[in-house]
Amino acid sequence: MRIGHLLLSGLVIIGFGILSTQTAKAADLAILSPNVTAIMDGGKLYDNWFAVLEVDKPTQTHALWPASNTKKKGNVTWRCKSCHGWDFMGKDGAYASGSYKSGIKGIRAYEGKDPAAVEKILRGSAHGFTPAMIPDAALSKIALFVTDGQYELDVFIDRATKKAKSNAAKGKVIYDTSCYLCHGKDGKEMNFKTADAPEYLGTLANGNPWETINKIRHGQPDSQMPALGYMGNKTMADILAYTQTLPIK
Ligand code: HEC
Ligand code: HEC
Structure with a gap:
């Protein structure tokens, strides 16, 4: 009886743990952040910074784009989403296959990190985003999006069928x-x-x-x-x- 109760309360605690993680994901904590406006802009820049900023599109293919993928070239290879994915999981997510397959890792590890670290990566020679392409103010919004604005949709989308599990x-x-x-x-x-x-x-x-x-x-x-x-x-x-x-x- 006692052991039964113990087991039961253990299950309840585990169950509650799963539930509260799911509730947190469902709630989307980014929209409660004091930086919510910058984060929302940052996500749009992540999608296509040159369209948002209305600057010249890069003409060359990005140096980090793998030569093995000849399906994509030119300006599209400069969009964050093209390399890191709409699900931020890169090669471990939806871009594991298809025309955007690049073998590049995702950015999930930078969730919760210092935005300054992301800015440094983007200004580094490998990524090569100069201030003429992405000015500091826009860069800091993208960085905030990476650290405080990523979101996870597995609670709502079935990865195998792509069907929404919602109402x-x-x-x-x-x-x-x-x-x-x-x-x-x-x-x-x-x-x-x-x-x-x-x-x-x-x-x-x-x-x-x-x-x-x-x-x-x-x-x-x-x-x-x-x-x-x-x-x-x-x-x-x-x-x-x-x-x-x-x-x-
Ligand atoms: C004020 C007008 C407006 C409203 C309201 C609006 N959209 Fe849009 N939406 C647009 C325009 C304009 C585009 C860009 C179309 C293009 O690029 O050809 C767009 C693009 C999109 C795209 C991207 C398509 C693509 O392939 O790039 C999606 C998805 C979308 N809208 C969904 C929605 C949904 C869902 C709603 C309501 C919650 C909504 N939109 C409300 C004007 C609007
Ligand atoms: C042409 C492809 C490409 C584009 C475009 C690109 N990245 Fe990357 N990114 C990479 C590669 C490759 C790495 C891994 C580099 C390494 O670890 O040596 C990386 C690493 C990162 C990392 C570190 C991830 C980790 O866990 O180490 C972050 C954060 C990041 N990129 C953010 C961005 C953002 C934000 C943008 C858009 C402004 C962007 N990237 C555009 C290819 C790209």
């Missing part, structure tokens, strides 16, 4: 009131790619849920789309679940 009905309410004005009720108002190979909201949500959440959280660089990360991971995941029901072509 599409709740997401529909937000979509039909906040997103449809720009994207259309069916998500097809804007085509993000070409007429021959169109990419609509439904296409992206199913093909790359991590990118979709990043765009919702930080906004689309150099466009009217606002950063909506204040809603928190759970609500964004609900929107993702709904957009995965929209037509893919």
Whole structure:
């Protein structure tokens, strides 16, 4: 009886431990940070700094981009996300395969570290981000994003199927009131790619849920789309679940 109780309370404690980690991830602590505005900007710069800053795009392929990957070259190889991924896990995440496969590690280890250490890495000769490319103010936002703004979506997205594990009905309410004005009720108002190979909201949500959440959280660089990360991971995941029901072509 006593041992039974002990075992039971042990299980409860372990269970609570798992639950509270999941609750913390679900809550998205970055949006409670005093630096939340800089972090939100930083995530958009991580996506595409030259589009956000409206500076000249680099023309060469980045020196750290591996010669083994000939699918990508030129300016796209200078975006943080191209090497480190939308899930920040690099070779251990979604970019373990596909056209962005590079073998480069992720940036998860720098979560919670000193932003100055990240700035130093970015200004170093290997990364080669000069102040003419990314001025100090923008660089410090990217660094803050890396240390205080990374987020984890495994609670909400099944890695194998890419399906959202969240509430599409709740997401529909937000979509039909906040997103449809720009994207259309069916998500097809804007085509993000070409007429021959169109990419609509439904296409992206199913093909790359991590990118979709990043765009919702930080906004689309150099466009009217606002950063909506204040809603928190759970609500964004609900929107993702709904957009995965929209037509893919
Ligand atoms: C062309 C690919 C490429 C681009 C673009 C790139 N990085 Fe990196 N990054 C690397 C490589 C390769 C390493 C590993 C270097 C090493 O450990 O020797 C690295 C390492 C890092 C690390 C240290 C990770 C660790 O655990 O040691 C951080 C942080 C980082 N990069 C952040 C960024 C940010 C932020 C950007 C965008 C401003 C960026 N990187 C753009 C290739 C890239
Ligand atoms: C004020 C208009 C506006 C609102 C509101 C808006 N968006 Fe956008 N969104 C845009 C624009 C403009 C783009 C850029 C399209 C492009 O690059 O071709 C975009 C891009 C995106 C992308 C990235 C597409 C890509 O492939 O790069 C996603 C995902 C997205 N929006 C989802 C949403 C969701 C979900 C909502 C509601 C929570 C929303 N947007 C609200 C205007 C808006």
